[in-house]
Amino acid sequence: MDTRWLDREQLGAWVRLVTVMELLPGVLDSQLRRDAQLTHFDYYVLAMLSESPEHTLRMTAVAQRTGATLARLSHVVQRLEARGLLERFPCADDRRATNARLTEAGWQKVRDSAPGHVETVRQNVIDALAPEQVTQLREITDAILSRLDPDGARAALYTRYDAE
Amino acid sequence: MDTRWLDREQLGAWVRLVTVMELLPGVLDSQLRRDAQLTHFDYYVLAMLSESPEHTLRMTAVAQRTGATLARLSHVVQRLEARGLLERFPCADDRRATNARLTEAGWQKVRDSAPGHVETVRQNVIDALAPEQVTQLREITDAILSRLDPDGARAALYTRYDAE
DNA sequence: TAAAACTAGTTGTAGGTACAACCAACGAGG
DNA sequence: CCTCGTTGGTTGTACCTACAACTAGTTTTA
Known part of the structure; x- marks a missing residue:
């Protein structure tokens, strides 16, 4: 089978997209790491919880919203819990399930770090x-x-x- | 200072872009890993070399083209060299500098893996x-x-x- | 109602990346 | 020509992610 190569226009768009994917995560990560001691993924997890009723979600729900595997999420949540930013407790309805809930410190962390994060997003993407x-x-x-x-x-x- | 939050339209675009950045690298990586035992970054390094005269570039030039730090590139090139896909040799003009050159096996690897990679790019991005x-x-x-x-x-x- | 199949989550480990420290070589100024 | 600052590159380590194996609870089905 013969390959349908990309034409110039397509290649130009693709190469730039790859470059953005290569650079943007690093920019987001370093800003959040510097200003809030969080990775971008950490932040996303906390942000998802902060937008949920009771600041609580099941692990699976967080995984869906963030696009992560449960394995990855499990590790991350473990670290966030150790830092006191969220807590885990068994779900009453389904004893297989685990809920994650933002602590007061975690909620504070989200409020503190959101403005700087939004500003970074604006500077590098939206306002461009x-x-x-x-x-x-x-x-x-x-x-x-x-x-x-x-x-x-x-x-x-x-x-x-x-x-x- | 008060934050300029994102409006619905901006937030919608941003959340989707983040999701793409979260999912796309994994898709590219697994296809290349499965079919060519390469990460997407490995592939990019080899591809950059394959498009250069003599299939040769200085480390710094590869780093610029791929957006990587020299430190990261150094580790990656070390592994690729160990696998016989490229070789390093000192630059004659500047004795600080190192050149990387594709081996015959590396050139073959690029030609073998390019079609599958392009097909993945088409399926997930361009043709959409x-x-x-x-x-x-x-x-x-x-x-x-x-x-x-x-x-x-x-x-x-x-x-x-x-x-x- | 017991077995099979699936869902929810955790853990161990291997591998890749970031960061900082480091060494060697070049180049401009005194 | 020597010293200071810069550039090119490597290495060690700590951290994060992917993958696979595993436990436990739930649902299906025969």
């Missing part, structure tokens, strides 16, 4: 784009996600952020 | 987009990169892929 490009970016990433995540397991999350 | 979206994506990533990489240290790479 014209309003119509933000819309285009949403459509493009949506299309890509329909391939990466066909069954829309994670759709639950980002759909929540759409107009109501 | 309309032609005008590919153009938009190039413009958007370009704008983001102007923030992430203001001095355009890496621009050398992706500019090469533009129309001549």
Whole structure:
């Protein structure tokens, strides 16, 4: 079978996307690590909890929202728990399940670190784009996600952020 | 100072971009790991060499093109050299510098693995987009990169892929 | 109602990356 | 020509993630 190579336009877009994927996580990570002693993934976990009722979610729910495997999440949550930012307790309904809940310190941490994080996101991404490009970016990433995540397991999350 | 929070549209785009950044590297990595025993970064290093005259580049040049630190690159190249995919030799002009050159096995590896990689890129990204979206994506990533990489240290790479 | 199959989560370990410390070589100024 | 600052690169270590194996609880089904 012969390969359908990328043309110039496609290659240009692809190489830039790869470059962004290579650089952006590092930028987010170092800002949060420096200012809040959190990785970007740590922050995301705490942020997901902070937006949930009771500041509580089941491990599986957090994993879905963050796109992580349960194994990865388990390690991360263990560290966050050791730092007193959240706590785990068994779920009453399903004794297999574990709930994670933000502690007061964790909630404080989210409130303290959110502004700096948003500012970083603005500086490096949002404010670099014209309003119509933000819309285009949403459509493009949506299309890509329909391939990466066909069954829309994670759709639950980002759909929540759409107009109501 | 009060924070300029993201509006719904911006937040929707951002959350999706984060999700793509979370999922896409894993998809690229596992395909290449499975079919070619390479990480995506390994592949990129080999690909950069394969597009250079003599299949040779200085370490610093590879680092620029891939966006890696010299430290990271040094570890990776060490492993690739141990596997016989490339070789290092001192640079004649500048005795501080080291050149990396693809071996025949490395060149063969690139040719063998490129089709599968391109197919993955198509399936998950390019073919999910309309032609005008590919153009938009190039413009958007370009704008983001102007923030992430203001001095355009890496621009050398992706500019090469533009129309001549 | 017992076995099979699946879901929820944890743990051990191997491998890759970041960070900092380090050494060697070049280059500009005194 | 020597010394200071810079550039090119390597190494050690600590941390994070992926993968696989495992436990325990739940649901299905025969």
